[in-house]
Amino acid sequence: MKKAIKKEQKAKDKLMKHNITLIPGDGIGPEIISETVRIIESTGVDIEWETFIIGAQALEKFGTTIPEPTIESIRKNRVALKGPLTTPVGKGFTSVNVGLRKALDLYANIRPVRALPNVPCRYPELDLIIVRENTEDLYAGLEHVVVPGVVESIKIITEKASTRIAKYAFEYARSHGRKKVTAIHKANIMKLSDGLFLECFYNVAKDFPELEADDKIVDNACMQLVMRPEQFDVMVLENLYGDIVSDLCAGLIGGLGLAPGSNIGEQGAVFEAVHGSAPDIAGQGIANPTAILMSGIMMLHHIGESEAAIKIENALNEVYTEGNIRTKDLGGTAKSADFANAIIDKIKA
Numbered sequence: 427m428k429k430a431i432k433k434e435q436k437a438k439d440k441l442m443k444h445n446i447t448l449i450p451g452d453g454i455g456p457e458i459i460s461e462t463v464r465i466i467e468s469t470g471v472d473i474e475w476e477t478f479i480i481g482a483q484a485l486e487k488f489g490t491t492i493p494e495p496t497i498e499s500i501r502k503n504r505v506a507l508k509g510p511l512t513t514p515v516g517k518g519f520t521s522v523n524v525g526l527r528k529a530l531d532l533y534a535n536i537r538p539v540r541a542l543p544n545v546p547c548r549y550p551e552l553d554l555i556i557v558r559e560n561t562e563d564l565y566a567g568l569e570h571v572v573v574p575g576v577v578e579s580i581k582i583i584t585e586k587a588s589t590r591i592a593k594y595a596f597e598y599a600r601s602h603g604r605k606k607v608t609a610i611h612k613a614n615i616m617k618l619s620d621g622l623f624l625e626c627f628y629n630v631a632k633d634f635p636e637l638e639a640d641d642k643i644v645d646n647a648c649m650q651l652v653m654r655p656e657q658f659d660v661m662v663l664e665n666l667y668g669d670i671v672s673d674l675c676a677g678l679i680g681g682l683g684l685a686p687g688s689n690i691g692e693q694g695a696v697f698e699a700v701h702g703s704a705p706d707i708a709g710q711g712i713a714n715p716t717a718i719l720m721s722g723i724m725m726l727h728h729i730g731e732s733e734a735a736i737k738i739e740n741a742l743n744e745v746y747t748e749g750n751i752r753t754k755d756l757g758g759t760a761k762s763a764d765f766a767n768a769i770i771d772k773i774k775a
């Protein structure tokens with residue numbers, strides 16, 4: 427009998443253990459990822475991290491920016507937590523983020539835009555969701571020199587990817603009790619490409635009659651977001667507009683240090699902040715770990731560890747509500763580690 431109980435417990439423990447691929451990234455990445463791992467582990471959740479380097483570091487060490495073992499690890503574990511990666515501007519290797527999303531077909535980039543308590547920002551009540559198509563558009567990076575002085579950059583929009591992302595957005599809205607999905611486009615100018623995106627959106631909308639579906643031209647959408655963002659609920663955008671509008675939205679709720687995200691596909695999910703490697707503050711231990719920590723909270727929900735996720739979320743909200751420990755981006759003097767310690771103290775209290 428005792429043996430059987432032990433065996434059952436062992437099986438349970440095995441079920442509770444998670445293998446997760448960890449990519450610390452560049453710049454501030456390793457600083458904020460290590461604090462996030464400390465916080466996650468303080469909840470007692472059982473995770474075995476498999477750490478990999480990609481990008482410039484991998485190029486130097488292995489001669490390739492995305493080594494196959496990294497992809498294999500994510501495929502096997504189906505979950506990764508990733509720090510930001512530096513992409514050289516105007517030269518050098520192509521974006522590793524884009525490469526990773528393509529290699530794993532992580533087609534849906536989900537970016538919640540929600541203010542934290544007691545954080546000074548333009549819209550403390552804001553609560554919207556950005557759903558960004560992650561695999562095509564001008565982001566495909568298909569560029570060539572036609573003749574010296576003339577370059578062509580190709581925008582790819584397909585019915586398959588546009589329909590898939592629209593479905594994701596509507597299904598997300600339905601399962602999360604949202605009321606409205608808005609497609610953002612520039613179909614007045616790019617009548618074929620953005621026109622197709624919009625057509626697919628309204629075709630999918632027919633299967634979700636309980637949800638309101640509308641659309642806005644991207645330039646107007648940006649102005650509306652700054653003036654009256656509460657009119658948006660779930661927004662679905664092509665890759666490039668989604669990238670730009672995400673940073674705009676981060677600005678509405680207190681900055682890039684506070685905006686989390688996830689990249690979801692059939693083969694797995696990679697959780698990462700909206701922000702980049704912040705070379706201007708890297709190595710000083712002053713970056714705000716909140717965005718990557720919130721991505722970690724999304725990850726914990728995703729793997730069924732909602733109890734741990736809620737513990738961290740409550741601690742994070744408490745630390746912000748009290749307002750004593752703030753990193754420099756929010757006007758404070760706390761180091762990344764002080765901030766993480768404050769959260770861990772709350773979790774353990």
Ligand code: NAI
Binds near residue numbers: 509682702
């Ligand atoms: P960035 O997001 O790295 O930084 C923009 C500004 O926000 C900087 O002033 C930075 O100090 C601040 N900031 C960003 N995250 C912060 C945090 N956690 N705490 C406090 N302040 C923070 O954007 P930037 O400078 O345009 O890009 C730097 C590099 O990051 C580039 O190589 C870019 O390609 C890459 N990048 C990578 C991304 C990813 O890995 N998912 C996303 C965006 C950019």
